[in-house]
Amino acid sequence: MHVIATAGHVDHGKSTLIKALTGTDPDRWDEERRRGLTIDLGFAWTTLPGGEVMAFVDVPGHQRFVRNMLAGVGEVAGVLFVVAADEGWMPQSDEHLQALHALRVRRGVLAITRGDLADPLPALEQTRRRLSDSSLSGVPEVVVSGTTGDGLPELTGKLEELAGELPNPDPTADVRLWLDRCFSIRGAGTVVTATLSAGTLSRGDQLEVAGTGKRVTIRGLQSLGEEHETVRATARVALNLRGAHAGELARGDALLTPGAWRSTDLVDVRLRDRGAGELPGELGMHIGATTTGARLRPLGADTARLSLRAELPLRIGDNALLRDAGQHLIPTGVHVLDVCPPELRRRGAAADRARELERTGQQPAGAELLARNRAIRASELRVMGASPPPHALVTGDWLLEPAARDEYAARLVELLERLHREDPMADGLSEHEAVRQLCLPHTSLLALVLDSATAAGIRTGNGRLRLQGPELSEHVRRGVAAIRARLAEHPFDAPTAEELRELGLDAEQLGVANKAGQLLRIAEGIYLLPGALQRARDVLAGLSEPFTPSGAREALGTSRRVVVPLLERLAREGYTRRLPDGTHRVR
DSSP states (O other): OEEEEEEOSTTSSHHHHHHHHHSOOOOOSHHHHHHTSOOSOEEEEEEOTTSOEEEEEEOOOSGGGHHHHHHHHTTOSEEEEEEETTTOSOHHHHHHHHHHHHTTOOEEEEEEEOTTTSOHHHHHHHHHHHHTTSTTTTOOEEEOOTTTOTTHHHHHHHHHHHHHHSOOOOTTSOOEEEEEEEEEETTTEEEEEEEEOSSEEETTOEEEETTTOOEEEEEEEEETTEEOSEEESSEEEEEEEESOOGGGOOTTOEEEOTTSOOEEEEEEEEESSSOGGGSOSEEEEEETTEEEEEEEEEOSSSEEEEEEEEEEEOOTTOEEEEEEGGGTEEEEEEEEEESSOOOOOSTTHHHHHHHHHHHTTSSOHHHHHHHHHSEEEHHHHHHHTOOOOTTOEEETTEEEOHHHHHHHHHHHHHHHHHHHHHOTTOOOEEHHHHHHHHTOSSTTHHHHHHTSGGGGGEEEETTEEEEOOOOOOHHHHHHHHHHHHHHHHSTTOOOOHHHHHHTTOOHHHHHHHHHTTSSEEEETTEEEOTTHHHHHHHHHTTSOSSBOHHHHHHHHTOOHHHHHHHHHHHHHHTSEEEOTTSOEEEO
């Protein structure tokens, strides 16, 4: 199915033409039929000779119902633009064209109606001139009469050509359904209608009401008056919902794929056709079938920040339009560049931001966002409408900018070097503390940082990071090997000072072994194996709490000479907690 909208001045024959094409009167309300003009959106459809189904959103042409018109054209990619031969171009023809041009609707058919009442050539030439500077320049043209039927076969042929040019949306895309009608049917409950412009809907699907988090379930699904289990875009759909009363939903509300969209009230945009300095500060923004007030803050010549009165589910790349309702004017369209823009606090921040936005478009949005944030979740990019850039470093759902990875690695080396200068006997830095001091947003990013060439001099082990130590001499290696063999059997039986002297190891040589990660210095003259702190904590966790140093000594199979500094180190590292009465608990 393809969905297009009508456009044109009031009483130029849009609804009559749709009825002639489809056999269905799109005017739904008695008042519309009585007054002979479309007040609200109407819908009808037909099967073209080639088998394509084309649905029409018939929009009102009267100036008082422009908001209703905008709700109809917001989600379509094509238009049937109607101008009456006996009246020619009129004010609402112009406003409708402004809206279509602002939204960059480029495909359509121009129908000069009432060709049986007046010479159509003047109206045709006038309309060509009006369209020549717009996105609809050069669209196919047909002279037709909805009353006599003259020109209808030619119009049908042009519509079939148009159907072949309209884009085929992604059926796997996230759903964002802007509601254009909401009502209640006795015995069925809440029903809403909309144009499904991307994605797929199925009976039983859950959708989220934008801005509320409320979930509703599709109980029934119709398209073109028939029940369906599944409908793929593009399509006109009617949903019978479970979980919402008709009064809870209104035109302009959006139903979303749960968890796939981010609502925002602040966006940076690129303006079309007019400069930021030419626009008033207060405007209305229209997207899909919704409208909200917007305060415009110029950033650059064609870029601005919009503060919206209501949060909307927007993505990078969305197109919307701004309207000055007081002057009945649609000044410009906007292209959304950022749905989570940075704050502008310092002097000159707006100008800097304008320069950033000027570069937007030179590379994909995902690359821009990663460069700004340094690290970001891939799922967050997708919610904002961007794709992970191919150069990103990946760990799980996290992405890291390569340049940022090298900066983090350099800072980590500096941290470890400073720690060693301040305490040469220190056992490096815990991975948790490294993540905290580097301000990494997630622990998994540390592995990427350690993969940097800058971090090649950092060793890891037992949850700690250390600078690569110097090579041990043969004499020191033999002595350390003897200590390690002893500790392998009795992990907390640290050699005495006398035993260390017998092995020929002095404080400097033992410090080198500690820095090399072969031994772990607990206190002056007390050396155990790396990992001894975690192992001691695991043993002590089996004791009844609180436990005494004596109880810890027995459990660890060591002496008071070792257990006292070991308990002090465990408390200092956060493995245990010393109580006021001298007993201990495992954290």
